[in-house]
Amino acid sequence: MPDAIRALKSPPSGKDTLAEPPTYDLIELFFFAYRDFVSDPDRILDEYGFGRAHHRVLHFVSRNPGLTIAELLDILRITKQSLNRVLKELIEKNFIESRTGTADRRQRLLHATAKGHELALKLATLQTCRITRALSEMEPEAKDMVSRYLLRLIDPSDSAHVKHLVFGSEET
């Protein structure tokens, strides 16, 4: 166990002072960065009558063709009722299509339509612009370091799954 972790669990000296002061800078910067990061897509989504929930669904379906409902629920960590509401709208408006599974006919395999892929790409490109601007004029190893930091911030019990989803071999 690294010192930094152990130090948080028991006082380093006999005093009742805190082991380490909270990392207020990273906590607050994370809040502000996320606040602005999601604000770009919001403006576009408004034009389509969609919200952030639609964005998340469309994004992961577009990126993972053939995704099932169960897998999507596990990614988003919401209830099937919540998912169904926004998914139904995306299907009705022809951004996503739902095909009955071939191996298991109970499953619904989700695919983005051409229109869906186009919107997903538009939104991802917006966010990529912001990321690219942030990384420009930073050390070349910055991207890899940020990527590893974010991955390590995720619950360890889920990080293998996320790693596979984000970097993993194309199969869903």
Add this chain to the structure above:
Amino acid sequence: MPDAIRALKSPPSGKDTLAEPPTYDLIELFFFAYRDFVSDPDRILDEYGFGRAHHRVLHFVSRNPGLTIAELLDILRITKQSLNRVLKELIEKNFIESRTGTADRRQRLLHATAKGHELALKLATLQTCRITRALSEMEPEAKDMVSRYLLRLIDPSDSAHVKHLVFGSEET
């Protein structure tokens, strides 16, 4: 203008291919990391009958004693009606107190009570644990690099304000 930015605005060659593929990894890791990052406090907040909105208000008031309503609204980017609902509860339950401004008696200067500071610290400590774990076994320069990345992700028009708020000389 850096090449990386210009490249996103016009195709590098005469072809109609995209300049750069979207940075799906950083986009998705940001989503998953934020999802888990806010989930730790949620469990504690539940016990107090509070939600994430209360957490954000309590956090910034605790960190910036004497914060005004207007400044808080600017940080959170929500309407005063939304803020008022949660702020009222925090005041009623004695986590925050509102004092009439001395220089300008129209203002309300917000302060966390002892109880409020205690809860804010408990929540910040939880998040600090996650951050510390993520940074442990990473390069020593990782923290600074992540910090600079997050700051650069923020809208440039707001980054000076955020920098002052997060790192800045104690005054509010």
Add this chain to the structure above:
DNA sequence: ATGATATGTCAGTCTTGTTGACATATCTCA
């Protein structure tokens, strides 16, 4: 004194999450 500013509040709406209950189709396995 007058207009601008900081805050508070009422009322209604929207999005996105929740729980609980139940229906249907399909698969798996004894």
Add this chain to the structure above:
DNA sequence: TGAGATATGTCAACAAGACTGACATATCAT
């Protein structure tokens, strides 16, 4: 083949947290 498990869909009610619009009050600034 039949029973139970599984994947999905749907109805209804509810809650948090955001929004708009309108209006009130106190205080400041000129």
